[in-house]
Amino acid sequence: MSQTASEASATLDGMAGGEALMGMATLGKTAAALALILAIILGCSLLLRRLGGGGQGRGPRPRVVGSTSIGQRERVVIVEVEDTWLVLGVGSGRVTKLHELPAAEEAKAPAEAPGEPGDGFAARFARALRHNAGLDRPGRGGS
Structure with missing residues (x-):
């Protein structure tokens, strides 16, 4: 067993x-x-x-054109909706429409970066590096 x-x-x-x-x-x-x-x-x-x-x-989505602070918690903001700019007062959890005006023509066109027209990020970055390294100052070797 x-x-x-x-x-x-x-x-x-x-x-x-x-x-x-x-x-x-x-x-x-x-x-x-x-x-x-x-x-x-x-x-x-x-x-x-x-x-x-x-x-x-x-x-259309609103686009912030600009803003400025007028106090610790208060701001004036310009918002573009379609072809209209809204000037808004923002503060203390409230948004108040202050003014409405047609959008400016120059704001509709994309703004070019300072410098040469068609200047890309890489060219501007290289120029800033040369400037910071002191290579573009008169009397120094550089391009």
């Missing part, structure tokens, strides 16, 4: 190992399903951003 008891013990050990493997397999399947769902959510959000589905079709 001792042989039968050892066989039974081996069978029980085998079943316990099998149950542990079954539990690990279930945990792995659950983790894989969760990872798949997260990947789908991230993919959909990236696709929506790429297609521009977030803010398109809701009308």
